[in-house]
Amino acid sequence: MPSRAAFRQIDALVAKNCPFDFIEAPLWDGEGAAYSRRSRTPLIIRLQTPGFQSAGILTKKPNRAVERLERKSLARATLIMTISRSVGDLVAGHYGVDRSKIRLAPLGIPLSPVDGPLFEAASHRLLYVGRLEQRKGTQELIEALPSMLIQDPLLTVDIVGKDTGQAPGGGSYEDYCWRLVPAKLRERVKFHGFVSEKLLEDFYRSCDVFVAPSRYESFGLIYLEAMRYGKPVIGTRAGGIPEIVDNTVGRLVDVNKPDQISQAVIDLMKKPSQRRELGAAGFKLVRQRFTMEEMIRRSLEIYAEAIDLAHAGRR
Secondary structure, eight states: OHHHHHHHHHHHHHHTTOOOSOEEEESGGGGGGGSOTTOOSOEEEEEOSOHHHHHHHTTOOOOHHHHHHHHHHHHHOSEEEESSHHHHHHHHHHHTOOGGGEEEOOOOBOOOSOSSOOOOTTOOEEEEESOBSTTTTHHHHHHHHHHHHHHOTTOEEEEESOBOSBSTTSBOHHHHHHHHSOGGGGGGEEEEESOOHHHHHHHHHHOSEEEOOOSOOSSOHHHHHHHTTTOOEEEESSTTGGGTOOTTTEEEEOTTOHHHHHHHHHHHHHOHHHHHHHHHHHHHHHHHHOBHHHHHHHHHHHHHHHHHHHHTTOO
16 A cells, blocks of 8 residues: 555654654545554544545445554554544544544634625625535535525526536536526526636635535535635534534535525525624634634644653653
């Protein structure tokens, strides 16, 4: 396995008097399982969406060989970093992890280049950003479109992200959308595909509400990206999303509920003063809790703790 070769190279570097303070590896694919138990260097495993969770959402059988490697990787870890409490609990329950080894380290993002929340009372522009696939809730969003477009004659929808061809029955989600949305409403829905960072920034700036009805997110970085421009966000009660999104910065809906998505969008579009309030709260939250600096500070704390544990002979 490639990770075993990588760890052999690490051991060779250490043998040449180039010791590392710690080694960090992702849980994904169990790469940390190749780490030697004889090593005195602390091993830190960082958690994101585990493979068994992704397989479950897509109704696929989990890869048992990979799960064995992930279990071994977690057992060998000095500390385990999780980007949300939700994914930490999920992995601990599935693999029987010693919870005393788990440390929370949320992700952070660069601050936006704007001085304050961007707001336009008269606009009714909805934005979705993400791959067009089952896990991101693309199907539920498209199923909600006819209702919201009929209820709000001013509403326009921008859908940004690469199509994966996972629409019901196969094929593209754009084709699936045109099968569901009446012809007279289609001109108000635009599929933009994958776009550059600059163009994506323009979409965030110009939208009025952001929606991402994911079936699962281990954290939910996409919501922070919209909130840093002062946009109210609509997410789902799934995974780590409620640790970022609540009624102070947007709305939460249940998974796989197109009617709730539609209602949340319509409610926010009807209430510009509420959009302004929610957007301002989200803008403030990002700057207080989810900056790159805060993510680095917390990661360094965990690295230092792992090193201290190794020095104390408790790796």
